[in-house]
Amino acid sequence: xxxxxxxxxxxxxxxxxxxxxxxxxxxxxxxxxxxxxxxxxxxxxxxxxxxxxxxxxxxxxxxxxxxxxxxxxxxxxxxxxxxxxxxxxxxxxxxxxxxxxxxxxxxxxxxxxxxxxxxxxxxxxxxxxxxxxxxxxxxxxxxxx
Numbered sequence: 267x268x269x270x271x272x273x274x275x276x277x278x279x280x281x282x283x284x285x286x287x288x289x290x291x292x293x294x295x296x297x298x299x300x301x302x303x304x305x306x307x308x309x310x311x312x313x314x315x316x317x318x319x320x321x322x323x324x325x326x327x328x329x330x331x332x333x334x335x336x337x338x339x340x341x342x343x344x345x346x347x348x349x350x351x352x353x354x355x356x357x358x359x360x361x362x363x364x365x366x367x368x369x370x371x372x373x374x375x376x377x378x379x380x381x382x383x384x385x386x387x388x389x390x391x392x393x394x395x396x397x398x399x400x401x402x403x404x405x406x407x408x409x410x411x
Contacts, residue, residue, distance in 0.1 A: 280337035
């Protein structure tokens with residue numbers, strides 16, 4: 267799957283060759299043929315776990331993270347994924363904190379919430395993408411049991 271997103275900096279191309287039956291892999295984002303970020307995902311029974319979503323430092327603050335997240339959710343919808351989850355961690359080193367770079371825990375959580383993810387416990391977030399049966403509807407967290 268490949269999508270093109272026009273921006274003020276040029277066209278961002280997001281692509282992946284993943285299929286819903288794969289166990290996981292990488293979703294890439296490119297600007298002018300240079301990789302500007304990626305997402306590492308795991309797939310299991312039509313549920314997606316975003317292990318890492320990163321936009322390289324030089325390209326941050328230009329909406330590219332939003333574009334990559336939009337691409338991930340479009341891929342999920344196209345392939346019939348039921349849900350996506352992520353553990354929002356800041357990934358900030360002490361050196362980055364001193365320079366004021368990277369996302370804090372709070373900003374990381376806010377990033378996912380604006381896409382419809384719901385914070386559950388211990389900074390885990392989940393989004394329901396399709397009705398999963400048994401009365402479970404999009405954006406409603408269900409623990410099961």
